[in-house]
Amino acid sequence: MATLPQFKQRQLARRSTSDIERLAKQYQSSVDALTGDYQTAFTGYQASVAEKMKPFEAQMAAYKESLLPTYEAQKVAYQAKLDDYNKVLAELEKNPVTARTERVVTGKTWYGKKQYGDVTVYDPKPIPKFTETAPELPAAPMAPEIEQFDEGEFGTKRAAAESTFKREVGERRAARVGAVSRKMTRPLLAGE
Numbered sequence: 001m002a003t004l005p006q007f008k009q010r011q012l013a014r015r016s017t018s019d020i021e022r023l024a025k026q027y028q029s030s031v032d033a034l035t036g037d038y039q040t041a042f043t044g045y046q047a048s049v050a051e052k053m054k055p056f057e058a059q060m061a062a063y064k065e066s067l068l069p070t071y072e073a074q075k076v077a078y079q080a081k082l083d084d085y086n087k088v089l090a091e092l093e094k095n096p097v098t099a100r101t102e103r104v105v106t107g108k109t110w111y112g113k114k115q116y117g118d119v120t121v122y123d124p125k126p127i128p129k130f131t132e133t134a135p136e137l138p139a140a141p142m143a144p145e146i147e148q149f150d151e152g153e154f155g156t157k158r159a160a161a162e163s164t165f166k167r168e169v170g171e172r173r174a175a176r177v178g179a180v181s182r183k184m185t186r187p188l189l190a191g192e
Contacts, residue, residue: 026165
């Protein structure tokens with residue numbers, strides 16, 4: 001059996017792979033286009049999220065710059081008053097009563113005069129009331145609800161492109177296998 005010239009072998013090799021290469025290039029171009037569309041859509045999504053977040057970020061900046069420092073100052077003042085009150089209570093615990101001396105009649109003498117004696121009377125000290133109320137932390141602004149980026153459309157397109165590519169490649173392979181099997185069963189076509 002004679003061998004084919006080299007240029008004919010190259011031509012046959014090119015012909016056998018050119019169709020699959022064309023399909024691969026077509027698939028790659030569709031994936032690149034889909035990737036570009038995806039990036040464009042995602043960039044738009046990010047821009048819309050940033051637009052929705054602007055008012056929230058402005059509220060958070062105002063919250064951090066004005067409300068939190070005011071709250072911290074109120075909290076420090078409240079803590080100072082509470083510490084002073086606790087000191088007063090500690091003093092009361094050490095010395096809970098005031099002592100005063102009173103002169104009382106203890107009896108009469110035989111000549112009719114009253115006799116006096118000193119009696120110490122202990123009066124409890126009044127407990128002061130703490131009337132200050134603790135400052136409340138102001139409520140932080142609520143972040144807006146941000147929906148997730150919808151990848152469904154792009155996933156469907158990608159799956160469709162992939163299945164089309166696999167189907168086309170499968171058809172080409174099946175056609176080649178069929179052509180080879182015909183050559184074996186039909187000896188007259190084997191010479192082509």
